[in-house]
Amino acid sequence: MSNKIIVGSEEWCALPGLGIKAIKARVDSGAKTSSIHAINISTSKREDGTWVSYEVHPLQGGRKVALLCESKLIDRRVIKSSNGETEKRYVVREQLQLGEQSWEIELTLTNRANMGYRMLLGREAMGSKILVDPSSTCCLGEMSDDEAKELYGHVEVPRSGLKIGLLASNPNLYSNQRIIEAGQQRGHEMYFLNVKQCYMKLDASQPEVHYRDGRILNDLDAVIPRIRPSMTFYGCALTRHFESLGVMALNTSEAITRSRDKLFSLQLLQKNNLDIPTSGFANSPADTTDLIDMVGGAPLIVKLLEGTQGKGVVLxxxxxxxxxxxxxxxxxxxxxxxxxxxxxxQGKDLRCFVIDGKIVASIERTAAPGEFRANIHQGGTASLVQISPEERKLAIKAAKTMGLEVAGVDIIRSSKGPLLLEINSSPGLEGIETATGIDVASAMIDSIEKRLGWKKETA
Incomplete structure (x- = not known):
């Protein structure tokens, strides 16, 4: 009993390995796991495993003290919070200093901006070392907010490059992880921003974009919109708002909107004398017979205008x-x-990845057995391909017609020559990087650097 630390319902502690000199923790024996407030979480592969980087604001009620932390990733777990919601979190192991004693504990990373404490100390971390007196607080010493701030002095997240936000929905997608990784490797601050969790302030004198923790995102240098089709309206409105603030968008809201409308995009391609498969569009079932004859009869393809990644396409x-x-x-x-x-x-097509008016990589996609359309998301395969000058010119002009700086242009080889199938404003990276070995993600970051005139400082 005498060897155990007696603590109250809240205590000041430290995490020396992260540079956290003081953080007030809620001591909760009813919670199994411990957690710490972390935002802008991203992972990267290293020789000794996967590491996770994250930003910590250790003092409650403010973001002036900001620490950029890194830990080796030990696990990902589904955690149920006190309000009953479940969340899959990254788990790290760090040294906890409590009073005069210290030991290693596991911490889950989560956004605790709306919680009363920036850290939660759960029973697994307490082990046999702690006794809790819930009627007391700060048994190991009280500290004022001003005293805590003085411990940190003037601390800011170091900035050596651009601040770039990735507007998307799933941080675990290969493409999104690669873009974050490529930006960090080139010295930039990369932020994954869930489109749904961004919201806008429309005001003539002080327009703003906010994130879920109340952060204002007006200081970003650039955003990379990778908007899923179901979020096109809101995602384009968000991108447009960033543009109005002077934040550069790798693909503009106007270009994304244009490319997402399959009918409008085909009309634009046709207007610019770019070859497309003969297509028909009608409103009335009475037109069905003539509509079929219009495209040469059966067999034919039927496409939903809102379909994506091969969904809503029928032979x-x-x-x-x-x-x-x-x-x-x-x-x-x-x-x-x-x-x-x-x-x-024969179930094959070409995917040409265009960046800044140049093709950086090309692959041939082959449909899975029993399928008529080449689609990697549905079991298709990808292989390296040499495209013709005519195909190269067609892909580049198609991206330019849409106004897209980054585009995945799909071309099909026919007896009449190459035909444009579709132009994708958020093309996937996994298939093309795997098949070609080309670092497409870094080429996207390079495009941002060139357009903003950024050059890495040399020693």
């Missing part, structure tokens, strides 16, 4: 099947295109 092999699919979609009030089927392509 109708006979006229009867085509009529059934078209009329079924129309009965659901769905907007659709019918398009000629290029049989000679």
């Amino acid at each position: 109708a092999e006979t006229r009867k099947a085509a009529e059934s699919v078209i009329n079924a979609f129309k009965s659901l009030k769905a907007n659709l295109l019918v398009q000629e089927f290029i049989k000679e392509a």
